[in-house]
Amino acid sequence: MSATDGTAVAADDAPGEPAAASDGPPAEWSEDDDWTDESLALLRSLRAPHRLNRVRQVAYAFYCTVLLLVVWGGVPSLGLFLQAAMGADYTGHGRALLAAVPGGVAAVGMAVLLLAVRDGLWRGPVMPPRATIDWLLVHPVRPGPVLRPWFRLSCGLAVFPGIVAAAGAMVVLGLTVRAGLPAALGWCLVGGTCLPLLGVCAALSVQRSERAARLARRLTPYATVLILAFAGQSALAATGHSVRWLDQVVLWSGPWGWAGIAALAPTTAAVPGAWAAAALLVASTAVCLVRADRAAATVSLTLLRERARNAASVLAALRTVELRAARLAVHAANGGDRRLKVRLPAPRRAWLVVYWRDVLALLRSPARLGRAALLTVPALLCAAPAHTARGSVSLAATGLALAFGHLAVAQLLEPARIDTDDVRRAFWTPYPFAGLMLRHAVVPTVLGVLLGAVGSAAAVLCGAGPAAWLAPTAVPALVAAGLVNACRGAARRDLLYRPAGATGGGGSNLAAFAAWYAAGPAVAVPLLALPFSAALRSGTADSLSRAAAAAAVVAVAMLCWARVRAGKLPAQVRPGRIG
Numbered sequence: 001m002s003a004t005d006g007t008a009v010a011a012d013d014a015p016g017e018p019a020a021a022s023d024g025p026p027a028e029w030s031e032d033d034d035w036t037d038e039s040l041a042l043l044r045s046l047r048a049p050h051r052l053n054r055v056r057q058v059a060y061a062f063y064c065t066v067l068l069l070v071v072w073g074g075v076p077s078l079g080l081f082l083q084a085a086m087g088a089d090y091t092g093h094g095r096a097l098l099a100a101v102p103g104g105v106a107a108v109g110m111a112v113l114l115l116a117v118r119d120g121l122w123r124g125p126v127m128p129p130r131a132t133i134d135w136l137l138v139h140p141v142r143p144g145p146v147l148r149p150w151f152r153l154s155c156g157l158a159v160f161p162g163i164v165a166a167a168g169a170m171v172v173l174g175l176t177v178r179a180g181l182p183a184a185l186g187w188c189l190v191g192g193t194c195l196p197l198l199g200v201c202a203a204l205s206v207q208r209s210e211r212a213a214r215l216a217r218r219l220t221p222y223a224t225v226l227i228l229a230f231a232g233q234s235a236l237a238a239t240g241h242s243v244r245w246l247d248q249v250v251l252w253s254g255p256w257g258w259a260g261i262a263a264l265a266p267t268t269a270a271v272p273g274a275w276a277a278a279a280l281l282v283a284s285t286a287v288c289l290v291r292a293d294r295a296a297a298t299v300s301l302t303l304l305r306e307r308a309r310n311a312a313s314v315l316a317a318l319r320t321v322e323l324r325a326a327r328l329a330v331h332a333a334n335g336g337d338r339r340l341k342v343r344l345p346a347p348r349r350a351w352l353v354v355y356w357r358d359v360l361a362l363l364r365s366p367a368r369l370g371r372a373a374l375l376t377v378p379a380l381l382c383a384a385p386a387h388t389a390r391g392s393v394s395l396a397a398t399g400l401a402l403a404f405g406h407l408a409v410a411q412l413l414e415p416a417r418i419d420t421d422d423v424r425r426a427f428w429t430p431y432p433f434a435g436l437m438l439r440h441a442v443v444p445t446v447l448g449v450l451l452g453a454v455g456s457a458a459a460v461l462c463g464a465g466p467a468a469w470l471a472p473t474a475v476p477a478l479v480a481a482g483l484v485n486a487c488r489g490a491a492r493r494d495l496l497y498r499p500a501g502a503t504g505g506g507g508s509n510l511a512a513f514a515a516w517y518a519a520g521p522a523v524a525v526p527l528l529a530l531p532f533s534a535a536l537r538s539g540t541a542d543s544l545s546r547a548a549a550a551a552a553v554v555a556v557a558m559l560c561w562a563r564v565r566a567g568k569l570p571a572q573v574r575p576g577r578i579g
Contacts, residue, residue, distance in 0.1 A: 036141040043136075069164065077171045084175060094176040096238045098269040102247040102260050103234030107227050109195045109256030114223045116158070116199025117206050117216045121334035122310050124207030125154035125200045126299050130312070133304045144297035151204065151296035155289070158196035166192030169263060183266040190278045191259025194285040198255055201288040207307070208299045217334075221370060228377050230256075235381050239388075255281055307333075321491050321513070324417070354429065354436065358415045358443040368411045373451060375408035380455045380471065386536045387467060398533040402525045405474060408451065410482040412444035417486045423570050437566040438559060441483050448475035467539045470532060473548040477524050480558030484520030487565035492516050520558060527554050 084090060119125075128137075128150050137143060166188035173179040173188075205212045230250065237247070251257040251271060258277040265274035310333035317326035342363045347356045362369055382401035386394045416437060419426045429436050452472035459468040495513040515522060528551060535547035 033140045034142065035139065036145055039136065039139065039141050040145060073164075073168065080171070080175055090175040091178065094178075096240075097172070097176050098264065098267060099240075099242045100234040100238035101264055101269075102250050102257070103230045103232075103237060105191065105260035105263055106250045106253070106256045107230035107234060109191065109259050110223060110227050110230065110254075112195050113199045113202060113256065114220065114227065116196070116203045118220065118334060120203030120206030121213055121216060122314075122330050123307055123333075124299075125158075125203050126151050126207060126296050126304070127154075127307060127311060128304070130308050133301065133308055137301055137304070142297075143299075147299060148293060148296050151200075151293060154203075155197055155200050158200050159193050162192035162196045163189065173263075173267060177267045179266040187262045187265045187274075187278070190262040190281055194281045195255060195259055197285050198288060201285075201292040204292045204296060204299075208295065208303065221367070224374060228374055232377065232381055235384065239384070252277075255284065321493050321496065323491075323517070324421075354431075354439045355443055358440060361415045361418075362412060362443070362447075365414070368414060369447075372408045372411040372447070375404055375411070376451045376455050379404035379408060380459055380468075383468075383471070383536060384459075384464075386533055387465070387539070390537065394537055395529055395533045398536060399525055399529040402474060402478065402528050402532065403521065405452075405471070406478045406481060406521045406525065409444055409448040409475060409479045410485075412447055413440070413479070413482045413486055415443075416440035416483060420486050420489070420566075420569060432567070433570050434563045434566040437483060437487055438563060440486075441479050441559070441562075444482070445476050445479045448472075448479055451475075465539050466541075467536050467544060470535060470544065470547055473551045474528060474532065476555040477528060477551045477558060478521075480555045480562060481520035481524035483562040484523075484558055484565060485518065487562050487569060488516065488519065489565070489569050520562075524554055524558055 080088075080090070126147050128147065132146060136146060166185060169188040169192070170181055170185040173184040174181050206216050207213075233243075233246065233250065236242070248271075251261050258281040261271045261274050261277035262281065264270050265278070271277075310329065313329045313333075314326045317323070317329055342360065344356060344360050344363070347353060379401045382397050382404060386397035386401065389397060419436065419440070423433060426433055426436050431439065449472045452475050456464075456468045456471045459471075460466075492513065495509060495516055497509070528547075531543075531547040531550040535543040
């Protein structure tokens with residue numbers, strides 16, 4: 001997606017022109033009324049007493065970030081290099097790593113662009129403070145000198161994670177394929193800096209153009225499918241099923257592939273045309289940055305006010321640890337999912353009404369069904385290495401597969417979450433609230449079992465063994481774990497401030513809050529990972545039956561836990577309060 005959508009750059013720096021960021025008809029002010037320089041000089045003088053304090057805050061944040069990177073990244077990397085110098089060999093996985101680079105880098109690169117574009121749908125890279133939007137920009141000042149620094153700040157913040165990722169890639173290439181560290185860092189920085197900058201430019205285009213925003217919403221499902229396809233290709237290539245012509249197509253398919261060509265340049269698997277790919281990536285990034293920097297001054301004041309309100313709503317929800325409220329605010333701000341006007345005949349039997357409503361709600365939000373189907377793919381892909389690996393690697397791969405499976409079925413539990421957002425919505429039903437919540441698990445379980453069966457059948461056709469049929473057996477337990485999360489009630493912010501140790505001192509206890517927030521999968525996934533990992537490794541009928549029995553026991557335990565949690569929710573409702 002281009003950094004601009006063809007709109008000519010306004011003459012925002014020309015004195016005497018009306019401000020491009022104003023609402024309605026342009027303000028009538030002449031060259032003599034241009035107070036841009038004077039206003040910015042006044043603001044600099046007013047902010048001078050606070051500038052030193054702000055610099056100290058930024059320096060402290062930068063120091064903490066660098067310290068964390070050095071402690072958790074630099075020191076372990078130095079230890080690995082010292083071990084390699086003393087004879088340790090880390091090149092055993094070098095061939096698999098190089099085979100996985102084309103699809104893996106393409107998946108990561110496209111994911112970076114997609115996340116930036118989705119950020120532009122509700123916030124965007126040009127986001128000055130509310131005081132600047134509501135007071136400064138309505139005066140006779142040119143918007144360019146006011147808005148462009150915020151765009152450049154967004155570019156700088158986006159580049160920093162890319163530099164860290166490039167340094168990590170340098171370490172990996174240096175250890176596994178013995179690539180030269182300076183060359184590896186230089187080539188990896190091409191993709192690590194250019195892709196985030198292209199994402200910021202694309203986000204600006206989405207922020208300032210409704211047509212680009214509609215296109216972004218329309219293309220998001222297809223981009224997500226491509227990301228999963230690239231990830232699947234990378235996983236297959238790492239296990240020895242690489243398709244060379246497909247790797248070449250992916251590498252030359254766009255900026256996400258050009259970054260992969262640059263990453264392979266300092267290795268023995270270098271692709272011909274690495275300098276051309278790097279030049280294309282750098283040149284396209286430079287052109288987009290120049291055009292986006294000019295276009296940053298043309299974002300309308302109406303859009304800026306709307307995005308500022310969206311950002312304030314999300315920030316307020318995050319400050320009060322209302323993570324679901326923050327997610328819903330982002331969802332509403334970026335246009336939400338497409339809703340279809342689907343009608344189903346009303347059931348003749350009263351006991352079918354709950355299931356009819358759940359099916360109708362999911363049919364009217366096809367994006368949730370699509371996300372559930374897409375998340376099933378990485379769940380099955382993560383189970384593949386668990387079959388061949390041993391020990392902790394197999395256990396970790398199984399846990400990751402179960403985590404993706406939980407995320408897949410959690411997309412189908414939205415009707416239950418809507419009823420627990422405000423339990424007064426469920427007062428129409430004759431069932432107790434706990435019984436209603438258990439009935440909300442039926443439709444997700446049926447759909448999840450169907451998705452798991454389809455995925456297992458596809459895996460068996462591709463050569464997987466009978467262990468692939470474990471996927472449907474895990475669905476009831478994962479749905480029950482999601483139901484436990486749906487019935488957690490109001491946010492327990494008090495857990496954040498409980499003493500973390502026996503000393504009685506205050507402080508943050510983030511682990512306790514995280515354990516409460518994700519209690520269902522935090523308990524179900526480890527319990528299922530042990531028997532499922534053993535079943536995937538052995539593949540015998542006894543191990544498969546034991547894993548299925550364990551999944552059934554965990555499902556019953558999770559449903560009982562969800563019933564207890566749901567029974568406490570109506571008691572939390574008071575007049576004027578949403579439970």
